[in-house]
Amino acid sequence: MVSVSSSWLYCLSLLSLFPFISSSITIPLQQYPQTNQIPFQDQYQKLNHLVTSSLARARHLKNPRTAPAATTTTPLFSHSYGGYSISLSFGTPPQTLSFIMDTGSDVVWFPCTSHYLCKHCSFSPSSSSPRIQPFIPKESSSSKIIGCKNPKCSWIHQSNINCDQDCSVNSCLNQTCPPYMILYGSGTTVGIALSETLHLHGLSKPNFLVGCSVLSSHQPAGIAGFGRGPSSLPSQLGLGKFSYCLLSRRFDDDTKKSSSLVLDIEQLDSGKKTDALVYTPFVKNPKVEDKSSFSVYYYLGLRRITVGGHHVKMPYKYLSPGEDGNGGVIIDSGTTFTFMAREAFEPLSDEFIRQITDYKRTKGFEDVSGLRPCFNVSDAKTVSFPELRLYFKGGADVALPVENYFAFVGGGVACLTMVTGPERVDGPGMILGSFQMQNFYVEYDLRNERLGFKQEKCK
Numbered sequence: 108m109v110s111v112s113s114s115w116l117y118c119l120s121l122l123s124l125f126p127f128i129s130s131s132i133t134i135p136l137q138q139y140p141q142t143n144q145i146p147f148q149d150q151y152q153k154l155n156h157l158v159t160s161s162l163a164r165a166r167h168l169k170n171p172r173t174a175p176a177a178t179t180t181t182p183l184f185s186h187s188y189g190g191y192s193i194s195l196s197f198g199t200p201p202q203t204l205s206f207i208m209d210t211g212s213d214v215v216w217f218p219c220t221s222h223y224l225c226k227h228c229s230f231s232p233s234s235s236s237p238r239i240q241p242f243i244p245k246e247s248s249s250s251k252i253i254g255c256k257n258p259k260c261s262w263i264h265q266s267n268i269n270c271d272q273d274c275s276v277n278s279c280l281n282q283t284c285p286p287y288m289i290l291y292g293s294g295t296t297v298g299i300a301l302s303e304t305l306h307l308h309g310l311s312k313p314n315f316l317v318g319c320s321v322l323s324s325h326q327p328a329g330i331a332g333f334g335r336g337p338s339s340l341p342s343q344l345g346l347g348k349f350s351y352c353l354l355s356r357r358f359d360d361d362t363k364k365s366s367s368l369v370l371d372i373e374q375l376d377s378g379k380k381t382d383a384l385v386y387t388p389f390v391k392n393p394k395v396e397d398k399s400s401f402s403v404y405y406y407l408g409l410r411r412i413t414v415g416g417h418h419v420k421m422p423y424k425y426l427s428p429g430e431d432g433n434g435g436v437i438i439d440s441g442t443t444f445t446f447m448a449r450e451a452f453e454p455l456s457d458e459f460i461r462q463i464t465d466y467k468r469t470k471g472f473e474d475v476s477g478l479r480p481c482f483n484v485s486d487a488k489t490v491s492f493p494e495l496r497l498y499f500k501g502g503a504d505v506a507l508p509v510e511n512y513f514a515f516v517g518g519g520v521a522c523l524t525m526v527t528g529p530e531r532v533d534g535p536g537m538i539l540g541s542f543q544m545q546n547f548y549v550e551y552d553l554r555n556e557r558l559g560f561k562q563e564k565c566k
Contacts, residue, residue, distance in 0.1 A: 131369050131370060131371045131372065131373070132307050132308045132310060132369070132370045132372070133308075133367045133368070133369050133370075134193045134194070134195075134307070134308075134367065134368045134369075134370070135193065135194065135365035135366075135367065135368075136191050136192070136193055136208065136351050136352075136353070136354075136365055136366045136367055136368040137191065137192050137193075137354070137364070137365040137366075154476040154477065154478060154514065154516055154522075155475065155476055155477045157443045157444060157542075158444060158476065158477030158478055158526055159293075159477065160292065160293050160443060161442055161443045161444040161445075161446060161526050161540060162446065162526055162528045163292035163293040164211075164291070164292035164293070164439070164441060164442045164443075164446075164538070165292070165442065165446035165526075165528065165538050166292060166528070167290065167291055167292035168211055168292070168400075168404070168437070168439065168442070168534060168535060168538055169533050169534025169535055169538075170398075170533050170534050171290075171398060171399075171400035171401075171534075190207040190208075190209075190327075190328075190441065191207070191208050191351075191353060191354075191440060191541065192205050192206060192207050192208065192328060193205075193206055193208050193331060193368055194206070195305065195306075195307070195331060196305070196306040196307075197217065197242060197247070197303045197304065197305055197306070197315070197317060198242065198244075198246070198247030198249060198250065198303060198304065199247050199248045199249040199304055200246075200247070201306045202242050202243065202246070202247065204217050204218070204240060204242060204328075204329055205240070205328045205329070206328060206329045206330060206331035207327075207328050207329070207330045207331065207441070208331050208333060208351070208368065208440055209330050209331065209332055209333060209334070209439075209440060209441040210333045210334055210405060210438065210439055210440040210441065210551075211334060211403070211404060211437070211439035211440070211441045211442065211538075212289075212291070212330065212332040212334050212336075212339075212400075212403060212441070213332040213333075213334040213335065213336025213337070213338050213339035213342070213403045214263055214287075214289060214318055214330070214332045214336075214338050214339075215315075215316070215317050215318065215329075215330070215331050215332055215338065215339070215340055215343075216289070216296060216298060216317060216318025216319070216320050216329050216330060217241070217242045217317065217318070217319070217320065217329035218239050218240070218241040218242065218320055218323065218328070218329055219241055219242050219243075219244065219298060219299075219301075219318075219319035219320050219321055220241060220242075220243065220244065220319070220321055221241065221243060222321065223239065223241040223320070223321055223322075223323075224321070224322050224323070225239055225322075225323045225324070225326060225327075226323070226324045226325075227294075227324055227325045228323070228324075228325065228326065228327050239327070239328070242319065244301065244319060247303065249303055249304040249313065250301055250302075250303055251301065251302040251303075252283050252284070252299060252300070252301060252302075253283070253284040253299075253300035253301060253302055253316065254282060254283060254284060255268060255270040255282040255283060255284050255285065256270050256282065257284065259284075259300065259302070259316040259338070260284035260285075260300060262316060262336070262337045262338040263284070263287050263300045263316060263318060263338055264284075264285070264287055265336070265399045265400070266399065268284070268285065270282055283299070284299070284300045286298060286299055287299070287300060287318060289318070291325075291326070291330075291441075292441075293325045294323065294324050294325030294326045295323065295324045295325070295326075296318070296320040296322070296323040296324075296326050296330075297320060297321065297322045297323070298318050298319045298320035298321050298322070299318075299319045299321070300316060300317075300318060300319070301316075301317050301318070301319045302314050302315070302316065302317075303315055303317050305317075305343075305344075307344075307370070310372070312343065312344060315343055316338050316343065332403075333349065333440070333551075334403035334404065334405070335392070335402060335403050335404070335405065336402065336403045339403075341370075341551075341553060344370065344372060345372065346370055346371060346372055346553060347371050347372070347373055347552075347553060347554045348371040348550060348551055348552045348553055348554065349368065349369060349370050349371060349550075349551050349553075350368075350369045350371075350548065350549060350550040350551065350559075351366065351367065351368045351369070351440075351548075351549055352366040352367065352546070352547065352548045352549070352563065352565035352566075353366065353440075353541055353544055353545045353546070353547065353549075353565060354366050354545065354546075354565050355510065355545045355546050355565070366565040366566065378554075378555055380559065381550055381559055383561050384548070384550060384559035384560060384561050385502075385503040385504075385505070385559065385560065385561065386501055386503055386552070386557045386558065386559045387407055387408060387499035387500055387501045387503040387557065387558055388408065388500060388501050388556060388557045388558075389405060389406060389407065389556045389557060389558060390406035390407060390408045390427075390428065390435065390436075390500075391406070392404065392406055392428075393428045393429065393430060393431070393432040393435070395431065395432035398432050398534075401432045401534070404437040404439070404535065405437055405438050405439075405551065405558065406428055406435050406436065406437050406535075407436045407437065407438055407499060407500075407539070407558060408427075408436075408499055408500030408501070409426050409436040409497060409498070409499055409500075409537065410426070410498045410499060410500055411426075411498045412455065412495070412496070412497055412498070413494075413495075413496045413498070414455065414458040414459055414462065414493050414494070414495055415458075415462045415493030415494055416493075416494065416496075417458060417462070419454050419455050419458050420454055421450065421451040421454050421455070422450055422451065424536070425447070425448045425450065425451040425536030425537060426451075426536060426537065428535070432533075432534060433533055433534060433536070434535070434536040435535050435536060435537075436535065436536065436537040436538075436539060437535045437537075437538055437539065438538075438539045438544075438549075438558065439538050439539065439540060439541075440541050440544075441541075442538050442539075442540035442541065443540050443541055443542050444478075444524045444525060444526045444540050444542050444543075445524070445525045445526070445537065445538060445539050445540040445542070445543045446525075446526055446527065446528070446537065446538040446540065447525060447526075447527050447536070447537050448527065448536040448537065449527045449528070449529065451527075451536055451537060452525065452526075452527035453527070455525070456479065456480055456523065458493075459480060459492075459493060459523060460480050462493045463480075463482060463492065463493065465487070466482035466483055466484050466487065466490075466521075467482065467483045468480055468481065468482055468483075469481045469482060469483045469520055472516075472518075472520045472522065473522070476516065476522055477526070478514070478522035478523060478524060478526070479522065479523065480522070480523055481520055481521065481522040481523075482520070482521050482522075483519055483520060484515075484519055484520070484521050485518070485519020485520075486519075490515075490521065491509075492509050492513055492521070494506050495507045495512045501557075503560075505547075505560065505562070507543060508546065508562065510545075511524075511542065511543050511544070511545055511546070512524055512525065512543060524542050524543070525543075544560075545565075546562060546563065546564055546565050547560050547561065547562055547563070548560060548561050548562075548563050548565075
């Protein structure tokens with residue numbers, strides 16, 4: 108980890124590396140690289156890592172910090188550390204790179220220059236860190252450094268930049284946009300704002316704001332922000348909607364399997380709903396002066412939760428956002444296991460424990476994996492758990508498949524894949540993670556401010 112001041116100077120020194128100062132598309136969506144057969148010990152290590160990263164992600168989303176007419180489809184891949192990736196091409200000629208799709212942030216950035224450094228970027232206990240492919244700006248004729256007075260400079264910093272004070276001629280070389288530092292749940296990235304050309308299956312978008320990161324920690328790939336902010340990919344492309352289907356998780360990195368991310372750039376809209384989808388309206392984002400990231404999230408109106416048909420009573424303040432930004436439910440592709448505030452999680456966990464009487468609880472495995480409650484199901488010929496159903500505003504409700512909320516982790520043990528922590532109530536009270544949405548088709552209808560979904564086998 109570097110300090111803001113040292114990272115700024117480091118970025119400025121790297122400016123010398125640049126030879127300048129101045130309808131629907133479908134994309135493959137994939138988990139990030141894994142082996143299909145995981146040793147017993149590694150399974151628990153990976154589960155524990157996913158629990159830890161989900162909690163770290165929740166801490167960040169709840170209390171974000173800032174450092175000083177057609178459609179296109181792309182493959183979507185899943186990864187062992189919890190993310191889903193897509194491939195995007197930038198530059199002239201195009202350079203194709205892998206990006207983690209993230210609906211909980213709004214900046215698009217890639218590893219950048221041949222001097223790119225990444226600390227702690229290996230996520231597999233049994234393999235060495237994969238080589239990270241950086242973008243090389245000097246090999247692209249369309250690369251330009253964003254100026255300090257360019258409005259897009261404020262987009263990437265999520266605040267207004269005082270060019271006269273923060274970026275003088277002497278300190279920022281002709282008033283380029285100051286280097287950015289973006290903090291995530293378990294990682295950081297530092298770099299310079301670029302204007303580049305994005306290429307998507309025949310569609311070219313010039314002057315696209317993208318971060319050229321020169322130094323990162325715990326970030327195995329670039330990130331494509333799909334949140335509500337002006338710098339996000341949907342905002343810059345003017346998408347009317349986007350949708351995806353998340354492959355089921357095997358805690359590995361199978362690069363041969365992918366589902367699709369669909370980007371709808373059609374400008375006209377009839378308001379018609381997609382067949383077979385049920386919809387819930389997005390909830391208005393809270394406006395909190397010192398928490399601009401809250402405006403980036405997709406808030407949902409979750410009315411109640413049932414376990415085995417029994418209503419789980421939990422304080423409503425955790426399900427509805429307050430004016431102070433605390434409480435409420437968001438959906439986040441960058442979180443693996445759904446996070447719930449402790450006062451909401453405990454009643455849910457207790458209800459499962461109360462109803463599950465056929466299997467013994469295994470607290471030893473809970474300590475190893477970080478998940479709870481866990482049950483020993485090794486002697487059962489068939490395994491069944493109470494139904495978990497979510498009821499949303501607008502009349503939409505969904506019964507999750509059991510594999511979306513219990514993980515069968517080997518050794519005859521099954522654990523609930525929802526987590527909590529000792530954190531205070533600050534920020535969202537519940538973060539709906541990607542594990543709970545696997546094998547669901549999910550549509551973000553941005554024109555009509557609603558989320559649609561249906562269960563289906565992703566392929």
